Amino acid sequence: MGEFCNAERDGHLFVVTINRPERMNALHPPGNAEMSLLFDEFQSDPDLWVAIVTGEGDRAFSAGNDLRYQAEGGDRSAMPSSGFGGLTSRWNLDKPVIAAVNGVAMGGGFEIALACDIIVASDNARFALPEPRVGLAALAGGVHRLPRHIGLKRAMSMMLTGRHVPAAEAKELGIVAEVVPQGEALACARRWAGMILECSPMSVRATKQAAMQGLNETGVRAAHEGRYEAVRAMIDSADFVEGPRAFSEKRPPQWQGR
Structure with a gap:
C-alpha cells in the first residue's frame, strides 16, 4: 500500500492502482514518482511478466495532471524521468502493460493509457486530450502516440478540440480493444493478461521490442x-526449446521466462 497508489502481485501479474479517488485519480509529481518506483520494480523483477494499470473506483482511470496542485504552487521537483505515471517516457520497457480504463481518462491519464500496449475500457469510460482548453498541450507523448495509433486526421479532431470520446467510439477508432459494462474493466484486463501469460514471456518481449523499435524505421x-x-x-x-517440445508432446508448456 503506497500513499498515492497500490500494487498487487498475483503470480506473474502485477496490478498497479492509482489511489486518489478524491481527485479523480489525478496525479501530481509525488504520485508520479510513486508510480515510477512501482514500474521500476515491475521492469526489473524477472518473475513479473505482465502489468495492469487502473484507477480506484468506477468514476476515473485518471483525470490526468492534478491542476489544483499545480495552481496552488505545489512542489514539482519529484517528477520522475520515466514520465507521467512512471510510464509515458519509459522507452525501454519490453514487458506488456494493459490499461484497465474504468472511467474518465483525460490528459495525462489518457497518455498513460496510450503508453500501454492494450487498452480495455468500461462502457462509462471517456477519453480526451483537453490540454489546449486550459492553456497546455499533451506533451507526455499524447500528441505523438495518438496520431500513430489512429491516424493524423482523426487524432487532430480530438487534439485540436479537446473533445471527449466515449468508450464505444474509442473502440471504433482502434484505441480500445474491448468495452465491458461498468465495474468490469479490471476483470477484463485480467482476462487479457491471462491470455498473454499463456505465451512465452520471452516471445512476448521479443514481439513487443521488435514491433515498437521497428516503428522507428522508415520501411x-x-x-x-x-x-x-x-x-x-x-x-x-x-523457452525457445520448451515451446516446440511441449507442442510435440501435446502438453501445456512450462515457461521459465529465461
Missing part, C-alpha cells in the same frame, strides 16, 4: 533487418 525492410536484443534473448532461452 518494413529496415525494420525486418533490424537487430533486437529481446529476439536474441528469446532464441537463447530455455
Whole structure:
C-alpha cells in the first residue's frame, strides 16, 4: 500500500492502482514518482511478466495532471524521468502493460493509457486530450502516440478540440480493444493478461521490442533487418526449446521466462 497508489502481485501479474479517488485519480509529481518506483520494480523483477494499470473506483482511470496542485504552487521537483505515471517516457520497457480504463481518462491519464500496449475500457469510460482548453498541450507523448495509433486526421479532431470520446467510439477508432459494462474493466484486463501469460514471456518481449523499435524505421525492410536484443534473448532461452517440445508432446508448456 503506497500513499498515492497500490500494487498487487498475483503470480506473474502485477496490478498497479492509482489511489486518489478524491481527485479523480489525478496525479501530481509525488504520485508520479510513486508510480515510477512501482514500474521500476515491475521492469526489473524477472518473475513479473505482465502489468495492469487502473484507477480506484468506477468514476476515473485518471483525470490526468492534478491542476489544483499545480495552481496552488505545489512542489514539482519529484517528477520522475520515466514520465507521467512512471510510464509515458519509459522507452525501454519490453514487458506488456494493459490499461484497465474504468472511467474518465483525460490528459495525462489518457497518455498513460496510450503508453500501454492494450487498452480495455468500461462502457462509462471517456477519453480526451483537453490540454489546449486550459492553456497546455499533451506533451507526455499524447500528441505523438495518438496520431500513430489512429491516424493524423482523426487524432487532430480530438487534439485540436479537446473533445471527449466515449468508450464505444474509442473502440471504433482502434484505441480500445474491448468495452465491458461498468465495474468490469479490471476483470477484463485480467482476462487479457491471462491470455498473454499463456505465451512465452520471452516471445512476448521479443514481439513487443521488435514491433515498437521497428516503428522507428522508415520501411518494413529496415525494420525486418533490424537487430533486437529481446529476439536474441528469446532464441537463447530455455523457452525457445520448451515451446516446440511441449507442442510435440501435446502438453501445456512450462515457461521459465529465461
